[in-house]
Amino acid sequence: MHFASRPIAAFAVVGVLSLLAAGCSATSDDDPTASPTRSASPTPTASATPTSGPSSTPSPSSSDDADDSPSAFPGSGQTTEPDDDPSDFPATAVVTYAGWDTGSRTLQAGGLVSGTTNTSGTCTFTATKSGVTRTLTSTAEASASSVNCAQVSFPAAQVSSGTWSITLDYRVGTQSTTSDPMTAEVP
Numbered sequence: 001m002h003f004a005s006r007p008i009a010a011f012a013v014v015g016v017l018s019l020l021a022a023g024c025s026a027t028s029d030d031d032p033t034a035s036p037t038r039s040a041s042p043t044p045t046a047s048a049t050p051t052s053g054p055s056s057t058p059s060p061s062s063s064d065d066a067d068d069s070p071s072a073f074p075g076s077g078q079t080t081e082p083d084d085d086p087s088d089f090p091a092t093a094v095v096t097y098a099g100w101d102t103g104s105r106t107l108q109a110g111g112l113v114s115g116t117t118n119t120s121g122t123c124t125f126t127a128t129k130s131g132v133t134r135t136l137t138s139t140a141e142a143s144a145s146s147v148n149c150a151q152v153s154f155p156a157a158q159v160s161s162g163t164w165s166i167t168l169d170y171r172v173g174t175q176s177t178t179s180d181p182m183t184a185e186v187p
Contacts, residue, residue: 091115091170093177095125097151098166098184106153107186111168111179113140113147121172123149128181129164140170159186 091113098109109125119140127134138150149168165181 091147091175091177093149093168093170093179095166095168095179095182098164098182100184100186101153102187104153105156107156107159107164107166107184108151108153109166109168109182109184110151111149112143113149113168113170113177114145116147116172117142117145118172119147121147121170123147124169124171125149125152126167126169127154127159127164128167129160129162132160134158156186161186 092115093111093113095109095111097111098107100106101108107127109127111123111125113121113123119142121140123138123140125136125138134154136152136154138152141148141150147170149170163183163185165183167181168179170177
């Protein structure tokens with residue numbers, strides 16, 4: 001006997017019927033932003049004769065119209081927000097970590113670039129203190145919605161004691177973005 005296909009088939013039928021029901025609730029009169037339809041109901045009219053006691057008929061309010069906006073089908077992974085391609089927005093670099101590592105005696109920094117998933121660029125970390133500048137590059141690694149810049153380590157021989165300002169520059173061809181500085185203390 002083969003019982004496994006019945007539950008799967010039942011879920012498939014329920015899923016298809018749910019999608020059909022959701023699709024039937026929208027109009028398609030060449031309007032790409034079709035909204036759910038609502039059946040018309042008769043509007044109550046005021047009578048000339050006063051009634052005794054509070055009315056049990058709810059009065060129409062403008063808040064009912066707010067519920068007419070389309071919503072995503074539950075569990076579909078869709079949202080009511082428009083789909084935006086991350087490449088349509090300017091990229092933003094951020095230093096996510098900068099600090100002294102006593103074990104390795106290095107000034108370490110890491111960062112990410114949001115607004116792009118293009119890993120063909122170069123991550124350049126710059127540490128600056130009192131006119132002294134040190135730079136290291138790292139690899140760009142892809143993530144779901146950003147680019148991770150691999151951690152760099154400035155050796156103690158290159159960074160003297162004091163407060164260093166670290167920035168991240170991400171460059172792809174002629175386009176680039178530079179982060180705000182993050183400070184780190186070298187003992």
